[in-house]
Amino acid sequence: MSSTTLAVRPTGVERVLADDQLIVSKTDLKGRLTYTNDVFLTISAIEEQDAIGRPHNLIRHPSMPRGIFRLLWDTLRAGDELFAYVQNLALDGAHYWVFAHVTPSRDAQGRVVGYHSTRRAVSARARAEVERLYGQMLQVEAQHPGRGADEASLTWLQDRLTEQGQTYSEWLWSVAGGAR
Ligand SMILES: Cc1cc2nc3c(=O)[nH]c(=O)nc-3n(C[C@H](O)[C@H](O)[C@H](O)COP(=O)(O)O)c2cc1C
Known part of the structure; x- marks a missing residue:
């Protein structure tokens, strides 16, 4: 997607979603925000009028592997849904x-007209596993500077999970856990 991300410098301050909070956003086919709920706005420190119409990479964190977003868009463009761990800024x-x-949103004729995302808190157990795996993806990306980084780290991820006999989705649920 277009790289119009603002130059926000991470402060290291962490916000944690409460167990009963859900973040919701919707986008058009190009990933531009068309809807954000109040939890999205509050946790992202943004006003609604500054969010609507902007690309969703508005809250992209520089420590997120590009390969995860490649997986996201490959999956959505295939018409499928995806669960993923994401760090946002x-x-x-x-x-x-x-x-x-x-997940894709469809009209009455089944045509994809946009995308919809709902997000909840991450368990402490999952968090440690995710940071380890994403850290390794970032190392792969550092070895592939430029446009091929997303494909390189996604291939590395899929090979690594295949060795474990898992897809990304299976791995994601296996580390999800219940307790925080
Ligand atoms: C419905 C939907 C929700 C998304 N949610 C996020 C999100 O929470 N954080 C994020 O960084 N990217 C999210 N993305 C992906 C962004 O569109 C974008 O691909 C990503 O931030 C990487 O930015 P880049 O493609 O400019 O590198 C979402 C995309 C869609 C379609």
């Missing part, structure tokens, strides 16, 4: 981790 520099579900 609020506009005041704080960050927050989410367990996200992202």
Whole structure:
């Protein structure tokens, strides 16, 4: 997607979603925000009028592997849903981790007209596993500077999980856990 991300510097301050909070956003086919709920706005430190119409990479965290977003878009463009762990960057520099579900939205004829995402808190157990795996993906990306980084780290991820006999989705649920 277009790289119009603002130059927000991460402060290291972490925000944690409460167990009863859900972040919701919707986008058009190009990933531009068309709807954000209040939890999204508050945790991302953004006003609604500054969010609507902007690309969703508005809250992209620089420590997120590109390969995860490649997986996200490959999956959505195939018409499928995806669950993923994502670290986001609020506009005041704080960050927050989410367990996200992202899915195409369809009209009455079944045509994809946009995308929809709902996110909840990440368990402490999952968090440690995710940071380890994503850290390794970032190392792969550092060895592939430029446009091929996303494909390189996604291939590395899929090979690594295949060795374990898992897909990304199976791995994601296996580390999800219940307790925080
Ligand atoms: C419905 C939907 C929700 C998304 N949610 C996020 C999100 O929470 N955080 C994020 O960084 N990217 C999210 N993305 C992916 C962004 O569109 C974008 O691909 C990503 O931030 C990487 O930015 P880049 O493609 O400019 O590198 C979402 C995309 C869609 C379609």
